[in-house]
Amino acid sequence: MAPRNLEKQLNILDYALSSLWRRRMKSLSVLLVFAAVIFLLASFQMVTQALTDKASQVLAYTPEITLQKMSAGRQEAIPLAYRDRLAGIFGIRRVVPRIWGYYFDEVRLANYTVMGMDVREMPEGDRLDTALAKGTIPGPEEQGRVVVGQSIVKALNLDERNTFSLFRPDLSLKTFTVSGAFSRDTDIMTNDLIVMSLADARDLYEIPAGLVTDLCVYVANPKEIGTIARKISAILPGVRVLTRPQIQKTYQVVFGWRSGFGSICLLAALASFVILAWDKASGLSPEERREISILKVLGWETSDILAVRFWESVIVSGLACIVGMTAAYIHVVYFAAFLFRPVLMGWSVLRPDLHLVPRMAVGNILLILAFTVVPYLAATVIPAWRSATVPADSALGG
């Protein structure tokens, strides 16, 4: 009985294939739309997943607490002396001063992020070495030496030369020598970054001695971040105390908003796809009713006709999945998800170089399948139940 049943399923599969082939234009258009939807969903998923991974990498390097001085609601330089006033708080591992700001390159119309801090002072500063594609992180005594991100390398043509100059506020030039470059894997954080010593940053921005832009506080026990932050606020009124969990939340809000916006677009695409699938695949035209009736007269059962529909749908959606997922992978890996760039990253001049490492979570694949294949199967097979209501004798008359 079993081999006979198998034979029957193979015959049904054969019939399904040939009926797909008979309607090849229609089948192909459904397949393409279907693959496009899966492509969008899968690309989107891979990109957001990759960005989330990046964001958590970034956070790993973020100090537990950042202090900024506020005046009239705006940030201004914070005195280095504040450091001493924190000495009494138990649980603080280290306080590292930092000068960071933006530099607008008027020639190339690009924004760079400048970070001046003595990296070796960071508790895990050594780990930064692993983020370098080449070169080394300069020591605090090495004046004028910097580590740059990949887009800086490109924008300033640093593959061919080793030095570049930036303007001080008084328009005099300060020259830097490249000591190392960050690897692509840390792009999201380092892409437009120029890391230099505290003294160089002070010189570049002409910040008076004794002042920095912020103080990074490293704590011994992450569980105490909240308590320590409260104590700092009490000791230093007028200082904004940013904790890592707060920053994390901000990231999540930004990503959440962006992916929310994307999700709405995708939902719209999905809805129109389901409508199309319904429209394309479900309707029982008079010809189809006639065909079903003829098949019934010749001894096909309703379940056989349903099986044909089912196999047709499985073939179409299976092919669409393979095509869509493959295209999404290629899109994200080889074309750096260029379609989603504007939505996800904003239109920064520097961002297009961002290198993403796509990750496809199994749960998300299943989710995508649940959102595409299942509605499609439902949209094609369920209406085929209507074939059960086609009387077998309806083809007998005229």
Next chain:
Amino acid sequence: MIIECKNLTKSYAVENTMVHAADTVNLSVNKGDFLVILGHSGSGKTTLLSLIGGLTSPDKGQVFIDGVENWQQSDRALSTMRNSKIGFIFQFASLIPTLSIMENILLPLSFGENPAGSRDLALDILDQVGLADKGKAFPSQLSGGQQRRVAIARSFINCPDIILADEPTGDLDEETERDILALFRRYNEQGTTFVVVTHNSDLAATQKDARVFSMRQGVLSGQAA
């Protein structure tokens, strides 16, 4: 007894009046019989074939094929019965336009063991209806009479015990009609049972020992004079 109809009744409501398409029809058919049922248009001939073939369910009465009542079995068993025991020749065009002639003919075999020889068998039957060269053609490329002959060929493909034929020679020229009726006779002499409904009162004469009935407003009456 291969076919037995007992008090078979079927009515349709057409614009507030009941049309009796089959009215207490009683009929017994033995294996190898050749039945000819004559009747005017609208007398219920197609309805009767459809009832016998288990395509239409009766309002009252029963149809037994090989002793099994059609509507006492599952959809599956009924479909299998239709597929294996009955060849149906439709009154009107019944080919699937998007399938080639060969594919149309092989349709009833889709669920059999599909012996390797089925294509040869199909070619042989196509040859018998005079269309050996049309296997790859599509229905739209054939004349009405040629399509009719393909449908006839299809009804024989699964070697059924019973052929139910609805006006099988309606659109054939005389010579082709003669060939087809000779084909029927050959199959009949080998034991296939035929129930043929037609307007053509000369048809019975071409067959051996044909039993002739007439139908009028759903009522079947015996051997016509």
